[in-house]
Amino acid sequence: MDVPRVNTQSPLREAEALDTSVQVALRAAANRRVVRRLLWVVVAMFAFGFALAPLYDVLCQVTGLNGKTSGRAAVARPLAVDESRTITVEFVATLNAGAPWDFAPQVTRMQVHPGQYYRTTYLARNLTDQLLVGQAAPSVTPGLAARHFQKLECFCFSRQEFKPGEERTMPVVFLIDPELPPEVHTVTLSYTFFKLDHIGG
């Protein structure tokens, strides 16, 4: 075999060649060690991909990014009503593709004072002759206002069951926290209604 021999005559090389079985074993152990460590990295990064899901939610909650509002009812506590400030709250309703409902806010716009409780309703009607289950996902714009938009009661907290053709008004009780940044004058609350036939949880 025509193998080039570059400086193979070094004394070190000769000594190493004497005990090849030890060499082989050492090298194999070294390879196994590298593989084992790298496989741990692979497993950790696979887990990290999944860990991003809860981390993402935590990050959105802590920073108030993304317009996500709390999924739970806020606890009512007495707050000073700031009569000097008026905020416009707009209500939007969207149906996700393939959700067979009529879905609309009964009032599309309200003038509110921070710190005061308000109640409004959305109207939804099942357009089919079947039992339907749906759920609304809320979103607030501007995103940074989301954590100052507190809902004490909301149909979005739970699944809504509709009998065939049933029509129902669904309440939202909310308040705007007085700590809402002063540059915000209009807050939009949007609901997207989803049909729950394919969704677990």
Next chain:
Amino acid sequence: MSTLATYPATAAHDSHAGPGYGLRRWLLTTNHKDIGTLYLLFSLIMFFVGGSFALLIRAELFQPGLQLVDPHFFNQLTTLHALVMIFGAVMPAFVGLANWQIPLMIGAADMALPRMNNWSFWILPFAFTLLLSTLFMPGGGPAGGWTLYPPLALQTGQAFPYVILAIHMMGISSIMGAINVIATIFNLRAPGMTLMKMPLFVWTWLITAFLLIAVMPVLAGAVTMLLTDKFFLTSFFNAGGGGDPVMFQHIFWFFGHPEVYIMILPAFGIISQIIPTFARKPLFGYASMVYATASIALLSFLVWAHHMFTVGMPLRGELFFMYVTMLIAVPTGVKVFNWVATMWRGAMTFETPMLFAVAFVILFTIGGLSGVMLAMVPADYQYHDTYFVVAHFHYVLVPGAVFSIMAAVYYWLPKWTGHQLNERMGRLHFWLSVVGVNVLFFPQHFLGLAGMPRRIPDYALQFTEFNMISTVGAFLFGFSQLLFLYNVIQTIRGGQPADAQVWEGAHGLEWTVPSPAPYHTFTTPPVVD
């Protein structure tokens, strides 16, 4: 010959054996050269498959209106073109080059884990058979773009689980390849081959392998979540169930941005081998090249959201991702500077590999420049999802990554085959390619700036001329690649015999072995001074 058994790589099987015979040789081989060849041939086939998808896309876009294909099939073409080119052509080509060259360049007898090497290659043909078979399934193949954004990707028909499985297989193959590269570089370097003496191709591949190990599992996680959202009633990305489709984009691009460096760092390594050879000067700034590569790799984990500036992000977030993205231009600039400085006052000759390498430096820099433009948030709102983006990433991937692969093949082909390249044919291929690629992609910048959206089979009338030019360039570039095929086959079959040195100015251990490189090399490790 007792010293032959120094390495487990050769001791694990019979190191005295030559190549096997027939199909069994290729199915059962654990030889790094055989596996490198398999990877490269597979990549070449995928390059033509993905290229034919691209030509169908360009043919449809030759004029406005719908001529050749229906829109749903067009969407499948754009999706599969990307998946095939990224995971089937560019990445396996680099792994093939790594298999051939890394052991030769560091003085190792073989890769550290030869059997895993065989396995990581042979997964690929099955993965791509699975992926391409989706074209014939009810509802067609994936059509929501290679980024697989939900909810659109979840509307894929029966093909969906097959696509996910294919992506998992590609990921497993890449991860095994990366583990093998790292183990080889860490454990099998010849005595005296310290890390900072390694050739740059080896260095860039080492860093690339770490990127692969870090992000391919994240992609696997993301597509697994898509799969469970569709079939197992989870709601990771389903807003109706409390999930968020935007989260997919974050996870995907956390993989996706390092992925684009996976496709370019080995290219940097190749260019850093070729330019010193033909400039007949040592590489300018070797250490800075290594540090620049490492910093590009580290920064790549902090810039993912620049792919999604328009998705809705707070200003501070956009500013962060903008500045970090622009910061990457600094180490990249160091590299381009070093290549130019290597050529400066060199005794340059322009053989085919050097032509591709010089074209790489110029055209990759154009792609890098449009990348800096895209990094600017206010400007990105105009460019986002237009042909400007298409022009940008094709400039870095085609005259970038693909040219570097061709340069590498032309550079090392005499070593692999023992035959000199037919220079006339090589240069003809180069000039047709370089003209074709610019006619193909340069007008797409203007189309994007004028507002033509990507991934749409039809367009407004005012975009017609530039699209026609682009399509002409596409066919010129596409058919010129048949010359590449011809050149490779001709060089394998015959030609002037090549000596061990091959190129006058070449340095490195791979040039100390005869051409063609014997089936087993460095069974006795060389000592590097």
